[in-house]
Amino acid sequence: MDITTLTSKKSLVWWVIILIIFILLAFVPLYAPGYAAILLISILMYVILTVSWVMFSGSTGYMSLAPAVFFGVGIYASAIIGGKLPFPIVVGIGGLASFCLALLVGALTLRLRGIYFAIFTFGLVMLMAHSLLFWELHVTGTRGRFVIVMGYNTIYYYLLGIFVLLLLTAYLINRSRFGLALQSIGQEEDAAAHTGVNVTMLKVTTFAISAFFMGAAGAVMATKWTYIDPFIAFNPFYSFMPVVMAIFGGMGQLFGPIIGAVILTYLEEFLITKFAELYMLIFGTILVIAILYLPDGLVGLIQKMWNRYSERKHADT
Amino acid sequence: MLEVSNIDTFYGKIQALWGVSLKIDEAEIVALVGANGAGKTTLLNTISGLLRPASGSVEFLDKRIDGLKSHAIVELGMSHIPEGRGLFADMSVRENLEMGAYTKRVWKHKQEILDKVYQLFPILKARQGQLARTLSGGEQQMVAIGRGLMSRPRLCIIDEPSSGLAPLMVDEMFSIIQGLRDQGIAIFLIEQNVQQTLEIADRAYVLENGRVTLEGESKKLLEEELIRKAYLGL
Numbered sequence: 001m002d003i004t005t006l007t008s009k010k011s012l013v014w015w016v017i018i019l020i021i022f023i024l025l026a027f028v029p030l031y032a033p034g035y036a037a038i039l040l041i042s043i044l045m046y047v048i049l050t051v052s053w054v055m056f057s058g059s060t061g062y063m064s065l066a067p068a069v070f071f072g073v074g075i076y077a078s079a080i081i082g083g084k085l086p087f088p089i090v091v092g093i094g095g096l097a098s099f100c101l102a103l104l105v106g107a108l109t110l111r112l113r114g115i116y117f118a119i120f121t122f123g124l125v126m127l128m129a130h131s132l133l134f135w136e137l138h139v140t141g142t143r144g145r146f147v148i149v150m151g152y153n154t155i156y157y158y159l160l161g162i163f164v165l166l167l168l169t170a171y172l173i174n175r176s177r178f179g180l181a182l183q184s185i186g187q188e189e190d191a192a193a194h195t196g197v198n199v200t201m202l203k204v205t206t207f208a209i210s211a212f213f214m215g216a217a218g219a220v221m222a223t224k225w226t227y228i229d230p231f232i233a234f235n236p237f238y239s240f241m242p243v244v245m246a247i248f249g250g251m252g253q254l255f256g257p258i259i260g261a262v263i264l265t266y267l268e269e270f271l272i273t274k275f276a277e278l279y280m281l282i283f284g285t286i287l288v289i290a291i292l293y294l295p296d297g298l299v300g301l302i303q304k305m306w307n308r309y310s311e312r313k314h315a316d317t
Numbered sequence: 318m319l320e321v322s323n324i325d326t327f328y329g330k331i332q333a334l335w336g337v338s339l340k341i342d343e344a345e346i347v348a349l350v351g352a353n354g355a356g357k358t359t360l361l362n363t364i365s366g367l368l369r370p371a372s373g374s375v376e377f378l379d380k381r382i383d384g385l386k387s388h389a390i391v392e393l394g395m396s397h398i399p400e401g402r403g404l405f406a407d408m409s410v411r412e413n414l415e416m417g418a419y420t421k422r423v424w425k426h427k428q429e430i431l432d433k434v435y436q437l438f439p440i441l442k443a444r445q446g447q448l449a450r451t452l453s454g455g456e457q458q459m460v461a462i463g464r465g466l467m468s469r470p471r472l473c474i475i476d477e478p479s480s481g482l483a484p485l486m487v488d489e490m491f492s493i494i495q496g497l498r499d500q501g502i503a504i505f506l507i508e509q510n511v512q513q514t515l516e517i518a519d520r521a522y523v524l525e526n527g528r529v530t531l532e533g534e535s536k537k538l539l540e541e542e543l544i545r546k547a548y549l550g551l
Binding site: 183184187190192193195196197 | 398
């Protein structure tokens with residue numbers, strides 16, 4: 001009984017901390033200078049992409065390089081119906097379109113394992129970009145499209161809302177038996193089926209839920225760029241960044257990918273403004289070092305240091 | 318309780334099972350023995366829904382289950398403890414066990430069942446926070462069996478529980494399996510350790526080249542000339 005009251009007290013502290021962070025985040029645009037909102041928008045965008053990616057790929061071990069597809073579908077949804085419908089509905093449709101596409105793609109391809117799945121999902125990014133370009137050039141007769149414009153603060157609050165929903169969803173999945181089952185699929189897929197997990201169903205559904213959030217984020221981000229074309233929307237960069245950020249932060253806990261996304265986005269912005277020419281070189285070097293020396297990401301490193309510290313404390317007493 | 322009638326199973330074009338029939342009643346231990354490559358694991362996978370028979374039928378609790386997916390079969394009350402244990406190596410002992418109670422039917426009762434499994438294997442309670450990969454072979458086998466029991470099965474299929482275990486541990490494993498039978502769980506036991514298996518089983522089937530070549534009460538099979546020569550080396 002002691003343990004349960006202790007953990008509930010501990011988790012209460014965590015809840016309060018999280019609540020305070022979100023209240024602060026909600027007030028940032030009112031007090032911070034204009035540039036902060038732009039930076040926070042980039043950070044939130046990457047945090048959403050990374051956490052959604054980890055929701056499926058982190059636990060099941062299926063390396064998806066499809067974030068750019070679902071993000072891009074959201075962007076195009078916004079470009080096509082933005083302005084014609086109330087914006088919250090546009091965001092919802094962007095998410096739903098990605099959700100449906102992920103159901104279809106997942107049902108067709110989640111039997112592929114390992115490297116085949118990664119390559120297929122990457123091929124999908126290219127396929128989407130090129131077939132859409134073909135369509136735009138030959139059917140609509142344009143290359144790109146204009147998107148309705150919204151203020152940075154509005155974009156920021158939409159992203160914040162999506163992020164809160166995403167965190168809640170990820171938290172609920174992690175706590176339920178489905179979270180455990182997703183992890184077990186990553187460990188031993190056949191054994192997971194033996195214990196009664198409807199493996200295919202669970203994989204496809206989770207893949208689609210994660211795609212929903214990517215699509216919703218895309219629908220919001222489109223309004224920041226005002227002009228898009230197939231290669232802006234379906235940019236493979238948005239497939240690689242979530243993977244890199246998740247690995248950098250560490251995938252063991254929910255906050256690992258968040259920390260990874262925040263730090264790397266900030267680093268990217270910082271390097272672009274200070275060392276415009278060397279930015280990719282420095283960024284790449286940091287990533288190589290991180291992957292070589294931080295096998296469990298930043299969170300893994302912090303945990304290791306914490307363990308060492310508490311061991312020493314125990315050794316002293 | 319389980320009735321397999323005349324099944325043929327193929328791996329691609331190669332036929333692995335030829336007209337196999339067998340029956341398991343409530344609360345009995347039925348053994349399946351046979352050499353490597355005789356088709357034992359194929360038969361198990363056909364029963365538990367990972368493979369489909371090309372012809373013939375499998376009935377469990379008077380319900381046809383060939384063609385059902387494995388998760389649906391688990392839901393009906395059959396659990397399959399695979400060879401090589403198939404543990405979730407980087408998950409804790411407790412999480413491994415909880416996964417056994419994944420089906421909707423039993424998830425609500427997982428704490429209660431978990432306590433029972435801990436009673437059966439006290440060492441697992443002491444190790445509940447450890448990752449499964451850090452356990453000894455015997456403890457891992459206990460986790461595998463414990464996980465199989467978490468779904469509250471009526472029938473438990475256990476594939477090679479003695480593989481890779483020290484002799485003393487093998488004895489313990491067999492007495493645990495007998496204990497399960499005494500609690501009313503039917504056991505379908507697949508083993509290469511023919512002598513000991515036949516000693517604890519009520520009935521047994523011998524599988525050779527994908528066909529059932531002998532069946533009967535274990536006591537009688539132990540006397541059988543063919544078994545003594547081929548499997549016991551006597």
